[in-house]
Amino acid sequence: MDWASLAGLLLGLAGILAGQALEGGHLDSLLQPAAFVIVVVGTLGSVLLQSGMATFLRGAAMLRWVFVQPPDLSRTLTHDISIWSTTARREGLLSLERFIDGVQDRFTAKGLQLVVDGVDPYKMREILEVDITTYERRERQAAKIWEAAGGYAPTIGILGAVLGLIHVMENLTDPSRLGGGIAVAFVATIYGVGLANLVFLPISNKLKTIVADEVRRREMLTDVFCSLGNGDNPRVIEERIQAYR
Structure with a gap:
């Protein structure tokens, strides 16, 4: 947590x-169901229209990362890389095949398989960088649904305010109904601005940071796999890892 x-x-x-x-x-006075429905449902509809169902669902699933971040694999990864490089140096690249089944991360397993298959390091880098680019684009698009929500919510809050004022104007002859319309008008604006700046935009920025950290981890692994393919000394590989810290 x-x-x-x-x-x-x-x-x-x-x-x-x-x-x-x-x-x-x-x-x-801040609990106005009508204002909440206008802002929240309207914002969700706008975001869904912009992003599409698949991206919307992916972005919604990423919400859990805000409160329960993905596990930090940096320490275990450093240890694993040290073992890989030492084993490859002593026993050859084919010896790394026994580590593939124990790897749960798909990208890491793919990189190890390319090394074992003897793929040229330049071609290997090209393949892995395409994988990284695809991952980053997909995850960033999903995270941007929260940024989009932060942009739409204040405007839809203003729309709710206008609707509330229209309700007020329609009931000028009935003073007992004026208070409710005015309350919806102002509270809708509060909901829109508040949700955007306290919830949606912070969530978007945090998710982008998490995605950037994962991209950096994959870039580091790409350098490691290419170094293994080149037959670099384990000490050289360790120095390259240090540059990412």
């Missing part, structure tokens, strides 16, 4: 509620 993410979200919400209380307001 990433407690910093959870604390950040709760702190942002607490700041708004505390400010509302200090101004003498009540929590009930």
